[in-house]
Amino acid sequence: MAEVQEKRKGITTSKGIENFSVPEGRKKARLAVSNGGYGGLALEARTDREAKSWLYRYRVVDKTVEQQLGSYPQMGLAKARKKHREAAELVRQGIDPRKHRKAEKARNQAAWTMSEAFDRWIEFYASSPSRSGKVPTERTVSKQRGRWRLYLEKPLGGAYVRDMSRRYLIEVLEQVATRAREEGRQCLTLLRQLLDYCEDREQIEDNPAAGLKPAKIKARPGKPRERYLKLPELKALWEAIDEKQIVLDGVASSVVLSASVANAIKLLLLTGARRAEVAAMRWVEVKKDTWTIPAERTKSGREHKVHLSALALVILAEQHRLSKSEFVFESSRDAAKPIHYDTITTAVARLQGRSRKDHEDSAPLYQLEHFTVHDLRRSVATMWTETFMADPLLVDAMLAHVPPRLVGTYNKGKRYQIQIDVWEKWGSTMAEITETSPEGNVVFMSHKN
Template identity: 45%
Template structure:
């Protein structure tokens, strides 16, 4: 073996087999120490890098790679890594084999997402139940719209915090709340990858909404006063040529019950006991995954009986455009915007409710609970239970009473209130824009 030490790319490139030996090795200088060689074989054109090391009583060879696909600089770097492993008593050959196996088994982000969404859909949440189909669909939509194109091909182990911030910041520039939800999705997904030993630490763990300019919006406070609610109810009764009867009736039932728009839009006749005036929501349709009852006031029953003529399927609020399918929740949202003239870039000031401060469908639930508390003296905890919120865990654990008789009285009295708001004695069905006070008599409590 020649003692000449090679130190440049040009020298290595110029090497040729002498023809006297089957295998020839030449020492190559490296700041990491001795042991690095370039090897030539008479039967091969390529040259390969070899590190000869001592581990115990053995002097094995570690093949680093071939020249020129592995340059001199790269060979020296890999030599340095191998030297450090040997100093720790680790055979670099086995370490590299383990790395290759790990890389082969490494998930891409698309594979990780596919594994995680199945796990997420079947795992119990804080409520003790798996997420609803609607929640799972929302997660799938966010991945598809905001994350898939940018992240799907990345290996999980190669994903960096700066890359996540870049992708999420782009999403935040389009929809701040969606970006915040995407951050929550990625944190859950990458925590799952930690558990599955795909990564040691999630790069999303320390990212905050503030970092991606997606601070949570301040809590919404908008609710309709009774005079404003009266104006909306009258518009719903008249239709105003801006929404179908089914849409108007669905919004009225939200107001009558405080139910979520998804609970109302997908309501089935089989859930209703019209004779006894009770709506039983099955657990799979409730956000808390717990079955709950709603007492249907006379006002609500009148809405449902009126709706009978527009429904020809199992769904109470059947889509007028798609037979046999329920009305979409977005239809309700657009209708409320249309009543306010806010369904286009410029507000239509001729819309019947254009003069009111902007409100949405979800604000109607806040309107209902606020009115119950302010005008019917209902305590906030009972009002929360009636609209389907989870009770605080300590109360739910030690107090199992649902105060159903009290709930029934509240819903009945609320129905009477809604009837009075739209009765002839309050303006012969006309919208009184300047009405600031409405007198409501509730009778004996």
């Protein structure tokens, strides 16, 4: 009697669902399933099927229709009730759940996962010029790919773009920043750009990374470096370079420095140019005492002129004898290529005994406070300002910094002659403290073949 009563009222328990079967003599049977005020849910059993079916019967636009929600036992009672309630709410809004499901399926097929989004974005990023008009270098694009692969792909790659939330991004980025603070900052920038790209392509309504600051992910920027070398330290560096540059057929006897790398560091000290600009310097860029760095090789995307002092010309004269290619500082491994700018960084680290995890206290500059290649550029700028009282804006122009907007707009005169004077005085100062004698007027019209 209890069993008959349960059938008349409808199934209310998982046990009832499990026990429900087709009565003898029939091919199928259907029984209502209670769901807290939402009607129309039923369970159907058939003799030709092992699984039972969850069905939802409803009326829409004056027509009675039904939708299959799933199968039992793959879909249990709790999940069936949840899916039924969702469908019933759509009906209350006048929406046919069957059409909604088709639309949702189509939307899912058109939706990108984060991995798919990254693959699309990185191609867009690699070919998109910045404000300077230059596209990212291959090295920069490679770094972005590496950050994604190392830090972001595992926690984010399989998720849909539309499911990204600010809270979850903060969690992921905090983990990155805990491992490497600067990489946390860089990954934040990457995600901002990636999700901006997705927002523009209507994969997400709003970018959850927009306005997210490094402090929120515990990647607050560190204190800006202020290290610069004073004249006695610059003298020690120059002497250490000479000590390690005993030249034999263009290559130093010590593994620390080749002639090209040694002279590249010296030219970097004399000009204040960036390491990449010096490393890839070409003979065609040098006319008499002027080195013109083309726009495509400068960070600002603007052509930049550098005056070569007498001491700088002496260094180029030595390279002129050693180089057999179009490059001033050709590689000792492949004459058709220049030295790599990272080679300069490695050489400076070796001179300080810091190129490996275990420091070498026998290195010639081990006793100096640690400095980087960029610190040398800062050292030169500081000396120009403090020793020769050069105007900071003039020094910025000599370093090829992009001027402030108003200055760039209204002050077109670069006062190049004053810059020449500073470069010459600086060359004389370096020649004096290193006891190097500039050898007169050395002029390069073209490189020998």
